[in-house]
Amino acid sequence: xxxxxxxxxxxxxxNSHDSVLATIDLVVRYxxxxxxxxxxxxxxxxxxxxxxxPNGAGKSxxxxxxxxxxxxxxxxxxxxxxxxxxxxxxxxxxxxxxxDNICLGAYRGGSRDPAPMYELFPQLQRLQNRRAGGLSGGxxxxxxxxxxxxxxPDVIAVDELSQGLxxxxxxxxxxxxxxxxxxxxxxxxxxxxxxxxxxNITSRAYVIENGHIGLEGRSSDLLRNPAVRAxxxxxxx
Amino acid sequence: MTAFVEYLLTGVSRGLVFSLLAMGxxxxxxxxxxxxFAQGAFAIFGGFITYSLLKxxxxxxxxxxxxxxxxxxxxxxxxxxxxxxxxxxLASLVITIGLSIFSEAIGMLIWGTTPITYSxxxxxxxxxxxxxxxxxxxxxxxxxLVVFVAVLYGFGRTYFGKAMSACASNPYAARLxxxxxxxxxxxxxxxxxxxxxxxxxxxxxxxxxxxxxxxSLGITGFAAAIVGxxxxxxxxxxxxxxxxxxxxxxxxxxxPSNETAVALALLIVLLLWQAKRVPAGGLE
Numbered sequence: 001x002x003x004x005x006x007x008x009x010x011x012x013x014x015n016s017h018d019s020v021l022a023t024i025d026l027v028v029r030y031x032x033x034x035x036x037x038x039x040x041x042x043x044x045x046x047x048x049x050x051x052x053x054p055n056g057a058g059k060s061x062x063x064x065x066x067x068x069x070x071x072x073x074x075x076x077x078x079x080x081x082x083x084x085x086x087x088x089x090x091x092x093x094x095x096x097x098x099x100d101n102i103c104l105g106a107y108r109g110g111s112r113d114p115a116p117m118y119e120l121f122p123q124l125q126r127l128q129n130r131r132a133g134g135l136s137g138g139x140x141x142x143x144x145x146x147x148x149x150x151x152x153p154d155v156i157a158v159d160e161l162s163q164g165l166x167x168x169x170x171x172x173x174x175x176x177x178x179x180x181x182x183x184x185x186x187x188x189x190x191x192x193x194x195x196x197x198x199x200n201i202t203s204r205a206y207v208i209e210n211g212h213i214g215l216e217g218r219s220s221d222l223l224r225n226p227a228v229r230a231x232x233x234x235x236x237x
Numbered sequence: 238m239t240a241f242v243e244y245l246l247t248g249v250s251r252g253l254v255f256s257l258l259a260m261g262x263x264x265x266x267x268x269x270x271x272x273x274f275a276q277g278a279f280a281i282f283g284g285f286i287t288y289s290l291l292k293x294x295x296x297x298x299x300x301x302x303x304x305x306x307x308x309x310x311x312x313x314x315x316x317x318x319x320x321x322x323x324x325x326x327l328a329s330l331v332i333t334i335g336l337s338i339f340s341e342a343i344g345m346l347i348w349g350t351t352p353i354t355y356s357x358x359x360x361x362x363x364x365x366x367x368x369x370x371x372x373x374x375x376x377x378x379x380x381x382l383v384v385f386v387a388v389l390y391g392f393g394r395t396y397f398g399k400a401m402s403a404c405a406s407n408p409y410a411a412r413l414x415x416x417x418x419x420x421x422x423x424x425x426x427x428x429x430x431x432x433x434x435x436x437x438x439x440x441x442x443x444x445x446x447x448x449x450x451x452x453s454l455g456i457t458g459f460a461a462a463i464v465g466x467x468x469x470x471x472x473x474x475x476x477x478x479x480x481x482x483x484x485x486x487x488x489x490x491x492x493p494s495n496e497t498a499v500a501l502a503l504l505i506v507l508l509l510w511q512a513k514r515v516p517a518g519g520l521e
Contacts, residue, residue: 067413085413093406095468100399107400108415147414 020045020155020187021066021083026075028058028065028211035061037211038075043155046185048178050198050219052232053208059191060088062208063157081154088159088191090144094133098124101132101143105150117146120176138169145173149180155187156180162194170194174201195232199223207232243368244489245482250374251443252481253381257436258458259465259473260388261429266467267392268425270326270405274333275315277455278340279433281448283308284441285348286434288355305434312430316423337451344448357442377439384435388470401425453497457484460504463511479503 022042028035036058043049053059064070066077067085084105093101102114102124118125121142127135132143141161148156158177162170178201181188192198199205199219207215207228215222222228258276265273283304290300319332357373364370392398403411404421411418436454437446457480464479465472480500487499 069409069412087410087413091407091410091413093403093410095406096399096402100403103396104400104403104411104414104416112396147410151415 018044020047020079020081021189022078023062023066024076024078026062026065026077027073028061028070029073035211036065036072039208039211039213041206041213041216043187043189045154046181046187047204048181048188048190048202050195050202050205051189051191051208052193052195052198052205053214054231055193057208058211059208060159061211063087063159063189063191066157079155082151084148084151084153084156086141086144086148086156086158086161089163090137090140092132092135092140092143092147094131096132097129098132098135098143099128102146102150105147106152108151110150110152112150114146114150117149120149120180121146137165138173141165141169141173142176145176149186153186155189157189157191159191161190161192162197170197177201195228196223199228239367240489242366243370244485246365246368246370246374248482248485249478250377250481251440251485252478253377253474254436254440254477255454255457255461255480256474256477257381257384257432257439258454259461259477260385260470261432261436262459262462263465263467263470263473264388264392264432265422265425265429266405266462268401268404269320269329269422271320271329271333271422272459272467273315273319273426273429274330274455274459275319275336275340275451276429276433276458277451277453278337278344279308279312279430280437280440280454281340281344281446281451282311283434283437284446285344285353285437285448287438287441288348288353291355301438304438305431308434308437309427309431312433313423313427315430316426319426320419320422337455341449341451344451348448350448352445352447354441354445371443373439373442377443380435380439384432385470385474388432392470453500456504457500460500460507463504463507466511466514476507 019042024040025038026036026040027038039058039062041051051059051062061070063085065072066083093104099114102117103112106112114128118128124139124142124146127139132140135143145158161173174197177188180186188202190198190202199222202219205217205219205222206213207222215225215228258280261276261279262273265271286304286307287300290303291297295303315333315336318336319329357371357376362369362371392402400416401421401424403414403416404418408418440446458477461476461480462473464476480503483503484496484500488496
């Protein structure tokens, strides 16, 4: 992936050989304002990691930087494998069919056969020749995930899985992600405003606030953390 | 009857030329969301360059082919100017208007202000239902049908064509999937240039072109493309045919000076119809 400035010291801090994706002191600026102030995270092989935080904290900026859409001002990204990105708001190709949407995920190479995706999400099978723009939000989210999976990634970054979806639909798709992680060992970086969901299905989590990683730890610990409960889980401090 | 058949067949072949221009609009719009108002200029360059090459003694066939390639190259250059930088869509659109005016100036400087024409591929006229039809019309029909099939197949059936459509459908997602959106846009401009060039190459032997004919050709091509909402190549072909035939009937049964007026009136009706059919902002 992209690397602008290599800092050997910080690279040594982290056992990068068993992490599939890592950032080291990543700084991103939009003009004069700083969106990420030295963010360091890592995702282990086959690990499910959550990144939670409020609107505008820098979650999507981080993912767009990982995908190479945004150039970091400084810091490093280490990617030992293929990263696929399911963007916020699903971002399907509305004018193309479900089939075409999914197949285009393999643009960088690999098999263009969508059949394995229809095994994963059987409800998409009967929609395969429909315009993706006409699908429900949940179906579009499935299409977006399938498109990302067509790249045969080692790690999949999902931005706001739950956005605008009914709770039942969210838990159904989340279950698929967990299953995928267990069966194929695909690592997952789940970026969510719905902290409850994210902390429930991941093993480790980061809390990002104003472009800083505020807290990190085991998801189960963060679920019990009073500060996290107060800020993100509707609890009382 | 004879007059009717003559008007109809002339209208069909002129309509196919409009369809080629319309397809250029559709191709560029589908990939970049830019309405390329310099589309008519490609036709002028195609016709004028063929004229110069023929005059220089280069044989038929080669001249036309070189002119189409040159129009493609001009398309690429226009594309680099219009979408090369990180600028808003509206700015790109205004740039294409500027390029169209610039092209007229270039055309006038190099080729002057007198109408330019050359004989098409030599051959006898043939007779259908008593109407004399130039062989050039037959060439127009064959060449455009081949191109239409290629474009329809390329866009609708090939992986590359789908990747091109994805660029306009959702540029951000296309980038995430690894598609080089900018390069696809430049490819679209190149192909659009070649399509426009082909239109010019085909129409110049039928009706002499002046340096400023790009406006009327461009507007008619744009109107035909509007029939398909600027995104459907198939409907754009249909639109071109409607305009071509309507134009000939107006010219034949009424007066040639009313051609353009009728085409523009049809365009306004179509725009109103499209505005009703597609919700506001749906075509942006």
